[in-house]
Amino acid sequence: MTDESENPEMETHVQPSSLAGIASAAEGKKTPGSSALGVGLEARNIHAWFGDKLALRDVSLDFWAGTVTALIGPSGCGKSTFIRTLNRMHEFIPTAAMAGEVLLNGTDIYAPGVDVTQIRLKVGMVFQKPNPFPSMTIAENVLAGLKLANLKVENKDDLLQECLERAGLWNEVKDRLNAHGGSLSGGQQQRLCIARSLAVRPQVLLMDEPCSALDPGSTLKVEETISHLSSSMTIIIVTHNMQQAARVSDYTAFFLSDGGPGELVEVGHTNEIFSRPKDSRTENYVTGRFG
């Protein structure tokens, strides 16, 4: 990325689209709010910087509860930066800055006085590379969040089983819960990380290219897990794999950088983005003409 963000001709003028409008026009797909879980997460005019460099410009997106939204786009278009603003992991980088608002249940997670650890309990995250805690057993890994955040649970065994079942890993590990997390295969480790995120009962799960380090078989399992989870929570997944976006998501948002900051080009129902994109750049990308 170069620092030519101030070139007005290259700017995109896509209105920050509310998914509600697009969704009402769609057929055959989940309708926002139909799962009665309410509004999940709303990002309003998100800008992000690393030092003086603007990495993300004016992204507004709504994520409805009980849906899966895929963020697609070429490398360096700000997808990962964007989802890291949604659980305040962006500020983890020392020079990082942001502008805009992220509303979780109507409350700005960046408001003064907000406890960032509470935000991250509600907005969980799964990373690109499986990162179980190697010093802990499988069971300890799943329940690590409780310990880290000092949460109390009535029945840990039930929670353990529930999380592993939801992550689609229970049958594979139920006989070796005391084995170390590192003894699992890459795909299993990633599902362990998903189970670990679930244990603190987040409302939203962010997934930053969760399958990019996995083989096709493991990818399929993680995708099955995502579909199982989507009925009970909001999932936002960054992916480079357009087939994956098409398989797992209800909505797709296309990000693009023209060399300057990344911007949101288009968002809509996944089948529309892939079959009838409104923007020619989206069409070029999803048909494989670039990226």
Place this chain on the structure above:
Amino acid sequence: MSSSQVTERPALPAKRQLTTKPRFSDKVFRTVVTSGGLSSLIILGMIFIFLLYQGFSILQSQGFHFISTSDWNAVVDDNNVPVPSQSHFGIAAMLIGTLVCSTIAVSIAVPISVFTALFLTFYAPSSIKKIMVTLVDLMAAFPSILYGLWGFFVLMPSAVYWAKLLHKFFGWIPFFNMQAPVFDRSPFVAGVVLSIMIIPIVTSISREIFGQTPLDRIQAAYALGSTRWGMIRAVAFPYARSGIVGGAMLGLGRAMGETVAVYTVLNIVYQINWHVLLGAGGNVASMILMKFGEATPLEIKALMAAGLILFLVTLIVNSIADVIVAKSGKSGR
């Protein structure tokens, strides 16, 4: 696959020898690196052989008494010629003193060092961090005689006060008991001085290892809603544990071998003293320094033997540490 098919397959070929023709530059570099690596081993081996050669006759004549008794009596006849048959050498008090002082030093230094390293790695703003890292490293380069003098003139008065407090409130613990109210120049004071001397090295190593904590694990902890303390406990400590033990052992090694600072502070007495607050103690290295100047040839040999024992004890302690590090596992890495 059925067995009939297996028999039909041709025999496996012989395994090929895999070789490569090294380039000349590579050969040169390999030679340089290998000789560098070997030289430290050779020097260590030569010191060991020298000490063994010099001290062997004493170890032979004194036997096990050399490390089990505390007499140090180099008898000379009227012509100032040593009389080996009547001389007795024993370093038990000095050996135990060495262990006592260095144990005190490590138990004070390790917690302080680990907290300092945690502060520098996870809490300090980068400006403060830079200054503090330089200062702590500078502490390591300080001549030990200065620590000794400072310990004697400045630290001792306050250390005596702490010692009195320890005696008052923990006197029921045998180590802190006293037969006589002599708090000056005790193993405790020497241990405090030693701890200050080894804090830089333990801090440095702990800081390095905390700094290497994999970012993805730190992020995983934070993404689970962890507090910073929770992250340190669940991620940084398990990762750094074996490194901290290693650093502590390096510090222990330095504390056991420290000579001048201990010599300045400690009141060296040839009697085993477990009462760490009492002003009487020992340290093999300081004893060698104290005796060396006016030692008879026979006594020099005994000092060499003492050096050899110190060498071996350090080796044993470090090997035990290696076992502990290996046992505590790479599981956190």
